[in-house]
Amino acid sequence: MTPERIARIRQTLDQRQPDLRVVADQIHKPRNISALIRTCDAFAVANLHAVWNRDGYRAFRKTTGGSYRWVTTHTHRTTGEAIGALRDSGHRIVTAHLSERAVDYRDLDYTRPIAIVMGSELEGAGQDAIDQADDHVVVPMMGMVESLNVSSACAIILAEAQRQRLEAGLFDHPRLPDDEYRSLFFRWSQP
Amino acid sequence: MTPERIARIRQTLDQRQPDLRVVADQIHKPRNISALIRTCDAFAVANLHAVWNRDGYRAFRKTTGGSYRWVTTHTHRTTGEAIGALRDSGHRIVTAHLSERAVDYRDLDYTRPIAIVMGSELEGAGQDAIDQADDHVVVPMMGMVESLNVSSACAIILAEAQRQRLEAGLFDHPRLPDDEYRSLFFRWSQP
Numbered sequence: 001m002t003p004e005r006i007a008r009i010r011q012t013l014d015q016r017q018p019d020l021r022v023v024a025d026q027i028h029k030p031r032n033i034s035a036l037i038r039t040c041d042a043f044a045v046a047n048l049h050a051v052w053n054r055d056g057y058r059a060f061r062k063t064t065g066g067s068y069r070w071v072t073t074h075t076h077r078t079t080g081e082a083i084g085a086l087r088d089s090g091h092r093i094v095t096a097h098l099s100e101r102a103v104d105y106r107d108l109d110y111t112r113p114i115a116i117v118m119g120s121e122l123e124g125a126g127q128d129a130i131d132q133a134d135d136h137v138v139v140p141m142m143g144m145v146e147s148l149n150v151s152s153a154c155a156i157i158l159a160e161a162q163r164q165r166l167e168a169g170l171f172d173h174p175r176l177p178d179d180e181y182r183s184l185f186f187r188w189s190q191p
Numbered sequence: 192m193t194p195e196r197i198a199r200i201r202q203t204l205d206q207r208q209p210d211l212r213v214v215a216d217q218i219h220k221p222r223n224i225s226a227l228i229r230t231c232d233a234f235a236v237a238n239l240h241a242v243w244n245r246d247g248y249r250a251f252r253k254t255t256g257g258s259y260r261w262v263t264t265h266t267h268r269t270t271g272e273a274i275g276a277l278r279d280s281g282h283r284i285v286t287a288h289l290s291e292r293a294v295d296y297r298d299l300d301y302t303r304p305i306a307i308v309m310g311s312e313l314e315g316a317g318q319d320a321i322d323q324a325d326d327h328v329v330v331p332m333m334g335m336v337e338s339l340n341v342s343s344a345c346a347i348i349l350a351e352a353q354r355q356r357l358e359a360g361l362f363d364h365p366r367l368p369d370d371e372y373r374s375l376f377f378r379w380s381q382p
């Protein structure tokens with residue numbers, strides 16, 4: 001482990017946001033999950049919450065390659081369970097979903113604790129994610145196709161969250177709980 | 192063709208931006224090209240310029256499915272040729288590439304005629320795209336992985352271009368040249 005590598009790990013951990021989370025609602029395609037994880041890593045999201053069955057989970061672990069390591073993935077059996085746990089820990093639940101009550105993604109406040117729920121390629125967000133969300137959020141579309149790829153939509157939303165959190169100074173001081181910081185540092189600095 | 196469908200086509204064409212273009216610099220993976228095209232469609236980009244060899248092109252046409260139809264794809268043999276043609280038609284050339292001279296993607300003016308060059312998954316932007324660019328643009332990264340997926344990076348940049356062009360009123364009136372508007376309308380309204 002070179003000093004540069006250790007500095008890089010520290011810098012990343014110093015910027016990780018414990019209260020900006022992504023929920024993958026029954027997204028089964030490994031390559032979509034991999035793309036989400038890569039985007040989470042880039043935008044300082046420390047935790048991804050995945051709702052899926054065991055089979056999906058196994059398939060995914062095989063294909064994420066490098067980026068899997070940098071984002072802690074929590075699995076949940078049901079969307080309701082994932083949302084309940086995140087709400088209990090103080091997160092506002094925002095589902096990326098086109099609906100009557102959807103707000104433009106730029107009009108949302110991402111500086112509060114927030115969990116963004118992304119839906120699956122074919123079915124979109126499930127009924128629980130739709131019903132139990134505090135807000136729906138949408139990236140305005142101007143084309144013939146109805147939706148973006150899930151990882152593109154997530155990247156756009158997280159880039160806006162980054163912008164707001166930069167402005168609010170949320171990257172200026174380490175924010176991960178001490179024990180999480182230490183255990184990630186330990187794990188990441190293993191060869 | 193229902194009246195709703197015709198209205199949808201008109202609305203899309205009314206918002207298409209002839210002077211916001213994307214260049215795919217030797218991006219060979221069909222699924223990356225498909226994702227770029229889907230994102231272009233969503234953000235009112237009428238033209239994608241692809242630099243590749245004939246084989247790549249054939250493979251790609253087979254897999255884009257639906258969204259291919261909504262974005263005109265121009266192929267170029269070399270990056271220099273693509274950049275030259277776009278510059279001749281008045282576009283500023285901006286390559287998405289991490290370098291010393293890269294500017295934050297939010298600090299760029301996207302309301303002028305602009306072509307955004309995206310690099311390939313493994314090698315990134317080629318030397319010509321790097322050398323001949325007026326600017327390099329970067330999405331700030333905060334994680335362990337060095338880069339985003341090309342379609343995620345493109346989606347983030349185009350979302351910012353959309354924001355600026357909305358503010359500048361560039362979606363308020365049709366902007367495509369009459370002949371392009373008419374020929375696209377004709378093609379798109381075929382069953």
Ligand SMILES: C[S@@+](CC[C@H](N)C(=O)[O-])C[C@H]1O[C@@H](n2cnc3c(N)ncnc32)[C@H](O)[C@@H]1O
Pocket residue numbers: 095096097098117118119120121122123124125137138139140141146147148149150151153
């Ligand atoms: C391919 S889309 C799902 C489309 C699905 N047919 C539907 O009707 O919802 C996959 C997921 O990406 C996210 N997504 C795609 N485009 C979006 C947009 N414009 N705004 C917000 N989220 C979007 C949503 O979470 C969606 O569930």
Ligand SMILES: C[S@@+](CC[C@H](N)C(=O)[O-])C[C@H]1O[C@@H](n2cnc3c(N)ncnc32)[C@H](O)[C@@H]1O
Pocket residue numbers: 286287288289308309310311312313314315316328329330331332337338339340341342344
């Ligand atoms: C996976 S990246 C290429 C990484 C390649 N190893 C390199 O060193 O350039 C594919 C393309 O996506 C775009 N891209 C990825 N991350 C980006 C970022 N943070 N800012 C701007 N463009 C990015 C660039 O156009 C890049 O060439």
